[in-house]
Amino acid sequence: MKIGIPSSVSLDDSPASASIPEHVEKMTNVRVNPSSTSLTHEELDEARRSKRARIVKDFESDFVTYNIEDDPITFRDAMSSSEAKQWKEAVKSEMDSIVSYGTWVLVDLPLGCTTIGCKWVFKKKLKLDGTVNKFKAKLVAKDFQQKEGIDYFDTYSPVARLTTIRVLIALASVYSLPIHQIDVKITFLHGELDEKIYMDQPEGFVAHGNECKVCKLVKSLYGFKQAPKQWHEKFDKTILAFGFTLNENDKYIYCKVKGDKKFILCLYVDDILLIGSCVEIITETNSLLKNKFEMKDMGGADVILVIKLIRSTDGIAIFQSHYVEKIIEKFGYQNSIIAKTSYDSSVALFKNESGISVAQLRYSQIIGSLQYLANGTRPDISFSVSKLARYTSCPDKTHWGALDRVLRYLKGMVSLSILYGRFPAVLEEYSDVSWISKNSGCNGCSGYVFTLGGEAVS
Known part of the structure; x- marks a missing residue:
């Protein structure tokens, strides 16, 4: 089967066919030959096919994100x-x-x-x-x-x-x-x-x-x-x-x-x-x-x-210190210098336009590990991890420097916990937004937190 201009219509005689609309050429990425009145499905498929290099996925390692235990595999x-x-x-x-x-x-x-x-x-x-x-x-x-x-x-x-x-x-x-x-x-x-x-x-x-x-x-x-x-x-x-x-x-x-x-x-x-x-x-x-x-x-x-609970007279504390230690050990940050904060706002992060990634697999594994931690008991790294996750497909040295800082921060804050107290017994919500930031790489960024018992629940 062929698609295109009906054979009964003459390209030479029709005023509407004197020139090919520019947006049609861009859409198909095919230069139409006036002598040809149609394109085959095979020709269209070839035109639409992406030209970027394809990477064969390795399902043994590419999709490991936060498996930090040493349990037997087989x-x-x-x-x-x-x-x-x-x-x-x-x-x-x-x-x-x-x-x-x-x-x-x-x-x-x-x-x-x-x-x-x-x-x-x-x-x-x-x-x-x-x-x-x-x-x-x-x-x-x-x-x-x-x-x-x-x-x-x-x-x-x-x-x-x-x-x-x-x-x-x-x-x-x-x-x-x-x-x-x-x-x-x-x-x-x-x-x-x-x-x-x-x-x-x-x-x-x-x-x-x-x-x-x-x-x-x-x-x-x-x-x-x-x-x-x-x-x-x-x-x-x-x-x-x-x-x-x-x-x-x-x-x-x-x-x-x-x-x-x-x-x-x-x-x-x-x-x-x-x-x-x-x-x-x-x-x-x-x-x-x-x-x-x-x-x-x-x-x-x-x-x-993997979330630990400890009761005390002050309330209930939840933390994942053992999980943090496993992350630090797995990715080799035992001897790293401690960072006081998880993010340096003076460092500009932008999309890697070169298309050449730096240790993309390892970067994605660390991001996966940190996302589970941030979603569990560490809201203090939520912004940092969320921002760095945007560049998982093609990280560069700048992104790696920011990710390195998060891990060094965790090394110094292993036992940080969320302590739910006895009051207030009311759900409170706070939110903020930055519509424009020259260092954000995007037009805006929003954030929120819900607290109950004096600490974050969402």
Whole structure:
């Protein structure tokens, strides 16, 4: 098929065709030959194709942003490490749970069907002081092999916003409310699958005599794209049956009022925070949930999403000192000179017009690490990180100098925390904007902060 000027129209005879509009030439980037009356699709595709150099993505390293732990990557790594005994126990515990829940049955692969692979994921759960609390092993399906419309349909993950979690911690401090934490075991095994999915047998647990068989999934499993959705649907149905109501602003917050007793439940995938006006209502809710799901009561919350909590007479402090130390160590800033501020406003930052980036991968990894920190407990670096993130695609030496300053500032402010006090018990908001700045590289910049209990929550 060809597109262009109809053959019945003569270019030589038509007054309108005496000259080609300039904007048409610019749009197609093609110089039209008057002797040719049409362009093929192939010619147009070639004209529209970008001329910039393409960089092949390396999914092993290019997309690592804030992975700062030293956990084993593969099953073989775990079994050959100095902590092999602990990892073997973790793997056995996971497999025992999977088998007890009847997650799959071994069958012959039906004709015309394909299997999805799986792998082991290892993680150390840390205590408040940074020492290992628990070795965790999860069998995870390789979801990138799933096909939309066949292996899954709708997907989402039940994740409460960090802003919401900070607000709840601030309220707990203002009103002296207890905060309990529950860890749901084998979370995604609770969800029922609607689709027919076949999976390879897991490494290290291939059934003897049935090596050629595959796992037909009956229940959901970590890694499946629909697994978080299936888990949340079951949890949501269960918790609403207990008389809880859903918060309209954050769909993973549930509230319950029983006389003069008030209670809030916060869900973050498999971690649950229980905040109530008294310990009795927390204990009651804990018992109700244990009757429906296998879970472990962690007691008073001290670590949430790598965010540490410490209670004192002054309130509740949240900080990520261990995470900051890991960042400093990973990127080699242990011996760097400390900076007093995270940003030097006298340094002008502009887009790198040369197109030649300086250590772009390492720059993006540091930015990713700092963004999680800034979004968690370090609003003091929010502006610096946000500004430097604009230049992630092509950083130059000036951008690196500014980023270096942020890391040197963190080295001197490792233990800085947010302390939510007992007052004021009111949400306050402050905002400001700079419409024009010669050193900003843009026309304007705005910022805001919401405080509760005297400190930032957003």
